[in-house]
Amino acid sequence: MPLVGTKEMFKKAYEGKYAIGAFNVNNMEIVQGITEAAGELQSPIILQCSAGARKYAKHQYLVHLVKAALEVSDIPIALHLDHGPDFETCKSCIDGGFTSVMIDGSSHPFKENIELTKKVVEYAHAHGVVVEGELGQLAGIEDDVNVSAENASYTQPEEVQEFVEKTGVDSLAIAIGTSHGAFKFKPEQCTRNADGVLVPPELRFDILAEIEKKIPQFPIVLHGASSVVPKYVKIINDNGGKLADAVGIPEDQLRKAATSAVCKINIDSDLRLAMTAGIREHFCEHPEHFDPRQYITVGRSYIKDVVAHKIKNVLGSDNRAAEVMALINK
Numbered sequence: 432m433p434l435v436g437t438k439e440m441f442k443k444a445y446e447g448k449y450a451i452g453a454f455n456v457n458n459m460e461i462v463q464g465i466t467e468a469a470g471e472l473q474s475p476i477i478l479q480c481s482a483g484a485r486k487y488a489k490h491q492y493l494v495h496l497v498k499a500a501l502e503v504s505d506i507p508i509a510l511h512l513d514h515g516p517d518f519e520t521c522k523s524c525i526d527g528g529f530t531s532v533m534i535d536g537s538s539h540p541f542k543e544n545i546e547l548t549k550k551v552v553e554y555a556h557a558h559g560v561v562v563e564g565e566l567g568q569l570a571g572i573e574d575d576v577n578v579s580a581e582n583a584s585y586t587q588p589e590e591v592q593e594f595v596e597k598t599g600v601d602s603l604a605i606a607i608g609t610s611h612g613a614f615k616f617k618p619e620q621c622t623r624n625a626d627g628v629l630v631p632p633e634l635r636f637d638i639l640a641e642i643e644k645k646i647p648q649f650p651i652v653l654h655g656a657s658s659v660v661p662k663y664v665k666i667i668n669d670n671g672g673k674l675a676d677a678v679g680i681p682e683d684q685l686r687k688a689a690t691s692a693v694c695k696i697n698i699d700s701d702l703r704l705a706m707t708a709g710i711r712e713h714f715c716e717h718p719e720h721f722d723p724r725q726y727i728t729v730g731r732s733y734i735k736d737v738v739a740h741k742i743k744n745v746l747g748s749d750n751r752a753a754e755v756m757a758l759i760n761k
């Protein structure tokens with residue numbers, strides 16, 4: 432099966448009130464863990480590579496790993512550039528086989544963001560590739576960019592219609608309180624539940640509703656949507672790790688978002704935590720092991736577990752592969 436774009440995925444996700452998981456990939460075992468889970472659950476997926484992933488693994492390796500995943504599975508897979516920093520990076524991915532790119536102009540003033548995004552859209556559409564733009568700034572860390580909570584800003588609903596119309600983007604990433612990384616909120620921003628677990632402030636569903644009114648039926652993307660699954664944080668900390676006060680977005684809020692216009696939910700940190708938990712646990716149980724296949728196998732299976740959990744309990748995208756394929760083949 433060839434790589435697919437995201438248009439049909441988002442149409443079906445919108446109508447069916449679910450979301451497509453966009454999982455960050457950096458190496459073979461991450462690709463395998465994600466696609467094994469998605470294949471067994473018959474879920475469409477987006478595999479996405481950041482500029483950092485391309486620097487780490489090299490573009491060609493990533494493209495070929497994803498193409499190998501397509502050969503061994505029967506689900507629709509899109510290959511997406513995550514947080515494209517400039518036109519050149521987007522062009523290189525478009526020319527190099529990606530089916531979707533994000534141009535992240537969110538740190539630029541509104542008008543410059545429009546100019547840059549429009550330029551990428553024109554090139555991408557001429558090559559059959561779809562584009563995600565971004566308005567509003569999330570807190571947290573992506574590559575070398577660290578946006579403090581004070582500098583983060585919610586998406587302004589009054590800007591979205593003009594942005595979408597002037598740029599021609601196919602989907603829009605918005606800021607409604609999610610944040611990148613495993614430390615999304617300071618403990619003082621949170622309350623503690625009965626089990627002592629930190630509970631962050633609610634996402635701004637009111638802003639999401641306003642945005643939906645301004646651009647009806649338009650696919651919305653949530654970045655920074657890892658839940659920082661407490662189970663994996665505990666395994667890491669119980670096995671020599673030091674991740675105090677790691678906190679993410681509660682899964683019930685993401686589930687609620689997935690039933691709205693949010694059609695794509697980005698997950699990276701939860702994969703990193705799952706893989707690290709599996710490897711740390713394995714090393715503590717088997718300090719004598721040194722064959723990478725032994726410990727990376729465990730990391731890969733933890734990735735598979737967390738992705739299966741997300742597909743069933745957060746995204747609601749299980750058993751949706753067939754309807755997406757049917758629309759693509761129409």
Ligand code: G3H
Binds near residue numbers: 612
């Ligand atoms: O949004 C950022 C993603 O988690 C990618 O992170 O730039 O470190 O690969 P990275």
Ligand code: 13P
Binds near residue numbers: 610611653
């Ligand atoms: P997390 O850090 O919450 O996993 O977010 C990932 C992301 O938004 C990738 O673009």
Ligand code: ZN
Binds near residue numbers: 514611697
């Ligand atoms: Zn992101």
